[in-house]
Amino acid sequence: MGSLVLKDLAIHYDRQVVVEDFNLAIGEGEMAALLGPSGAGKTTILKAVAGLLAPTRGDILIDGRAVNTLPPEKRDVVMVFQKPLLFPFMNVAQNIAFGLKMRGDGSERRRTAVSRILELTRLEGLGGRKVHALSGGQQQRVALARALVLEPAVLLMDEPLSNLDANLRQEMRELILSIQSELKITTLFVTHDQSEALMMAQRLALLLGGRLRQAGTPQDLFHRPADPEVARFFGGGNFFKGRLQGGVFECALGRLPVSAASGNGHVRTATIRPEDIQLTLDAAGRPGGLAGRVVRTRFEGTATRAWIECDVHEVMVLTAAGELTLGQEVRLHFPPEKIRVFPEDKASE
Amino acid sequence: MKRSGRFSAAATILAAVGLPFATLGLWSLADRWFFPGLLPQSWGLRAWSYILTSAGGQVVNALWQSVAVAAVTAAAAVLVALPAARALGLYEFRGKDPLSVLLTLPIIVPPLSVAMGLHLWFIRMGLAETFIGVVAVHLTFCLPYAVFVLWGVFANYNPDFESQARSLGASRPAVWLRVMLPMIMPGIVVAGLFAFLLSWSQYLSTLIIGGGRLITLPVLLFALMGSGDRPVAAAVSLVFVMPAFVALLFSARHLGGRSLAGVR
């Protein structure tokens, strides 16, 4: 068990800078997710933590001690790779016992540890199987078991669910969560799937283009994104440029009351999530709000996504309100506490 | 690996590979080279001009004979191996294991054991001392390599591409010609190259079936070694490796160079 701190990490491949200025602190026993689109540098960061890549700059601290100079085999970190990468010339039990054997554990100890972990990962009875005689989900669980059995201070998982189909994925997700809460191993896992990250992580870091964009609780990132890009990554829409003054955001849609602290009148961007906009059918009539007309809809099961033309602006709304027809007149209400005004937009000044 | 380590590894490989060729090169350019001279006492192109002008163009004829035998053998091996490799690579069927053992068995059985037995039969059928007879015995040993290479190709080949082409309106021959062939072309080239090189270096089976009538380069080279003219033997040896170099250059250019794994 241990804490993991990454400080000012920078990583290059040859000349190409892949990760820069990366900072992250994960507490003991915490489950943290590193979220980012493909190619953002997630695997690269995990490999650096595991010791398979040397960072160009920065420190990797486990339990407060810098481990930069330690080779992977001397670090108390185990990585589970995206592919199961089971040793094809060993059976399931031999695969799982590999790390114990390398560590010099006796065969009796190995046997007990392996049978315990087989049970934990619901692989009972498969110890003698050849690895290519396993399904994809089973292989992934063996890879996980092989790492867990070493009880590392920090467990790293590179997209452990991405090779599984939807049903298996949910099963595996619950398994990982229950094992993690039982063993309390500090875990950093990587995913490109925002809903997976929100569901699994206690702490979440969003990586875009090799840079940390925001770290915090899943609620922080979802409800209080640091900038429009973060908001967009979590499915946000509706970005408006305008000026904040005295509790009112003045933009092309008009004057929207907001609960944000008053600004100094500089240009800023505001957003509101599509599901936070309240849509009323014009006929039902609730006074106030913004008048608009439905221009496009998409039925999504539990809700309908609708694009509403308000003047020259198009606003995206996610609503449970009945069936909408094209051209229908509706009214949109923007709850002031749901409007997020981003800090001043430095790039645009 | 450290820079100096890399450098010495590269230098070792270079020296080890280059030494035999350097030796042959020196000998082929020696006019007089008495012991213990480290280099020839007099240099000359006698050996090389002999190759071009020797009685009736002996060497040049042997070269063409070798090229013809190897090329025909390679073409036949690929043609025969292709359908079998497709069956082995794409389908599961009963008896597949024993069949694949049978088809690849000639890889390990020495040619001489088979050629001796075939000889008498070939004499009966009038195939002994003929081009066809020699190609047939070479084919016996080149075929399993071609099957092996193409089997690997088909094992990684997705026949759904063919179904896709059919559903887009291509006829069966068009599918073979325009979908399958381009996709497995690198494999065909490698298989052909294997078979060519293998046939190219056959000596004893050529001698037994060809009965000394069909003179390929190795047969000629053996005769020259017996005659003791070292410069000429060295020059013919170098001629003997030339097509191989060309093949390697070709494969390096067209196949990324790495595909030669498995050639013997």
Add this chain to the structure above:
Amino acid sequence: MDRAETGVDARTRRGTGGMPLAMLLLPALAVTVLLFGGGLALGVLQALGYLPGAGLTRLTGAHFIRVLSDPDFFLSFGITLYVSVVSTLLAAGISVIAALVLDRLAGQYRPVHFIFQLPLTVPHLVIAVAVMFLLAPAGLLARIAVAVGLIQTPAEFPLLVNDRWSVGIILTYVWKEIPFITLMLLAVLRNTGRDLIDVGRTLKASAWQRFRHITLPTLFPALGAASLIVFAYTFGAFEVPYLLGRTHPMTLPVRAYKDYSDIDLMARPEGIATGLLIALVVAAAVVIAQALTRAARRRGIVI
């Protein structure tokens, strides 16, 4: 669902889309059965004394008995086995190292990779000739020895061709076979090797443990198969020992051809019998190697 339970790979089909499987397999099967099987079968018949052309139609084991009762045969067998085992082991050992080094060189020194492949395409005969010119008593190496003052006359140079220890033959084989084995190993290392090594590192295996428990087992199937092919070739090859070997004892293939091409036609069945015995030894080696592999798998140390 488990793949093992269904036994069918996702991409293997049962229907062939037109041509029956037998039609696809027929040409290759015909060539193999007729030429390869036929050659062996006819060889067996002739070795058993069946020579209808010479009026001999009774089968007899006399030729095999004569071959096997010649004490020289076992000398030949010994020298042949010695040459092929030593050549194979040397080539295999060096190839493991070479494969690891070349894997590390990856990307850099591309020409080295290219040059390393050259021996693959060179006929054994050419290298035998070069080794002859290099190692013979008046060869290049002897001249170098004189130049640096180690010896004065060719007679002082150690015998390295047509010699007791078959140094020239073994050297030729090792030179020829190292790239063959190495490239087979390199293909394995490139495909799965590096990822598995990374896994091993994070699972706390030291450098030696990674080599012993990951690299070697990963390489083993390819190394075994390549070595077996090399053994089979060197055991049954004629050219190199004919050029670089001693006249007594000669290797089995040289002996087989000597008998076969003897002017005395009655020696011919003995040559063929010797050729078949060579094939038998090679086949036995394959069977033994497979049995050993299976035994090793069974005994595989379980956790």
